[in-house]
Amino acid sequence: MAERADKLKEEVAEMIASSAFSGQRERLHLIDTLERLCLDHLFEEEINAALPQIEAAGASDCDLGTVALWFCLLRKHRYRVSPDVFARFKNEEGGFLADNPEDLLSLYDAAHMRMQGETILDEAILFTRRRLETVLRNMEESSLARETKSALEIPLPRRVRIYDSKHYISAYEKDATVHETVLQLAKLNSNIMQLHYQHDLQIITRSMTILDDIYDSYATPEECEILTKCIEKTEDLVRSFNKEVKMLQDGYIPKSVEEHLQVSIRTGGCPILSCASFIGMNDIATKNCFDWVSRIPNMVQALSRILRLLDDLQSYEREQLIPHVASTIDSYMKEHNVSIEVAREKIHTLKEESWKDFNDEWLNPNNTYPKKVLERLFNLTRTMEFMYNQDDNFTNCSNLKDTIYLLFVEPFAELI
Structure with missing residues (x-):
């Protein structure tokens, strides 16, 4: 082959x-x-x-x-x-x-x-x-x-x-x-790539957790040390989760979308995912790259906003049926005293504005990090669009069954 x-x-x-x-x-x-x-x-x-x-x-x-x-x-x-x-x-x-x-x-x-x-x-x-x-x-x-x-x-x-x-x-x-x-x-x-994916899945599923697998199989010692330092910085993530719990308990709706995003762009986990996506890049993703992404630069902020706004757009109705922290849609309705329909449209517009910000950073000549590093962040952002296309497929993960089969199981027919 x-x-x-x-x-x-x-x-x-x-x-x-x-x-x-x-x-x-x-x-x-x-x-x-x-x-x-x-x-x-x-x-x-x-x-x-x-x-x-x-x-x-x-x-x-x-x-x-x-x-x-x-x-x-x-x-x-x-x-x-x-x-x-x-x-x-x-x-x-x-x-x-x-x-x-x-x-x-x-x-x-x-x-x-x-x-x-x-x-x-x-x-x-x-x-x-x-x-x-x-x-x-x-x-x-x-x-x-x-x-x-x-x-x-x-x-x-x-x-x-x-x-x-x-x-x-x-x-x-x-x-x-x-x-x-x-x-x-x-x-x-x-x-051929499908065979590689199957091999990687076998390694991952034999491990206790993905994190174990990263440390045991994929990352170099230097990458492990850098990733550990990134994870140690998750104190902000934990604090943000705690703030959301208090918001839920108090029935608090942030007064503006920006106030909401100060907390919720962190709880989406994109800063940690961004760090983890550099694992396995060897000399391409240097310590400077990890240090840069762990500071949550503009590119990661735009990625995080896109995830949060996509999530809220697709999960709002479901979350109204259960006790759940207020969404950015709730904040926009509170801030501007508008209907849910108007708020949804504005949140969609804010998502598109965040994509403009992301593209600004992608094309920013001062972003001198390797293109392959920046592509990891671009691919993460693409994944967010995919996961929340037409539905909250992160929560309703059974929707992805056919996709997973197509990518990891079904090959193209025997080639001549």
């Missing part, structure tokens, strides 16, 4: 090299396809070499779909490209010159890499979402319809990639532009 994968990798690497002589559109689509198929980790050197050339070539002569793909790809790789590239697609009515679902979808996904103050991307999301919702109602069942539905639930840059890739491989197989070598490598790589 590994020998065959190596041979296919060589062929795909040649495709990437030869794409330098193709047009910008073809090159972008190839790299995007490799990323959607979760093959990009096999071609990091080739892709990293291509990105500066792609940025320099620009997209001034390209159609909207290609411009959106250029923008989204570069921002996902921490290139702080300007959203002004979309200005020439605005019309006199304030909308965008997008007529087909593919262009609408590309612009919608790209705009979700927005930062604070990027009004044109805010406008793009409002415009494309309305149009896509209308178009979807009249679409026949197809891969484009499924992709549109998925994007309206979770935009592409926020999706958990290993889960999304399983569905994309099946869709790519039916695509008119499918390249058989890329498809075969994608299936083979997915099956």
Whole structure:
């Protein structure tokens, strides 16, 4: 299996090299396809070499779909490209010159890499979402319809990639532009990675706890020492839990969402999860990285806010049926004297603002920590969106049965 994968990798690497002589559109689509198929980790050197050339070539002569793909790809790789590239697609009515679902979808996904103050991307999301919702109602069942539905639930840059890739491989197989070598490598790589996941699960389930497993099997002695220091800082977490208990006992509702978040962003556990996510990165995650993340920097604060707001949006009705600490929705209703419907909408807006803050940090040139370290935090944030998509799947974990089976048990069919 590994020998065959190596041979296919060589062929795909040649495709990437030869794409330098193709047009910008073809090159972008190839790299995007490799990323959607979760093959990009096999071609990091080739892709990293291509990105500066792609940025320099620009997209001034390209159609909207290609411009959106250029923008989204570069921002996902921490290139702080300007959203002004979309200005020439605005019309006199304030909308965008997008007529087909593919262009609408590309612009919608790209705009979700927005930062604070990027009004044109805010406008793009409002415009494309309305149009896509209308178009979807009249679409026949197809891969484009499924992709549109998925994007309206979770935009592409926020999706958990290993889960999304399983569905994309099946869709790519039916695509008119499918390249058989890329498809075969994608299936083979997915099956190989699944074997790794199964091996890791076996190790974890043989251990008493995940923490035992981290210390015994995965972490280096230096990582264990650093993680221990991070865990020792959980006094803040314990104090925050205690504050929530007192809030519940006293029936106290924080006077504002910000007052609520001062406590509740810690009780979500994201600072500890962020620290733990660096385990196993060896020399990539240095002591400085652990020290940075344990200080709960802006990026971790944004991640923590996103989790708290997502959780409250999906669990509010259930928590009203039992004694439970007040949510951010309760605080917003108290602060502004509004209905639950208005409060829910505002909490959703605050969640989107927190994503802008997160993207600001992702694209911040002063964040000089390794990209792979920052990607761990990005993937945690994506996981939060996934866990609270349509429901509180953290609490109602039986909802994840089919997902777990797809990722850890079901391989792609025997390859030719």
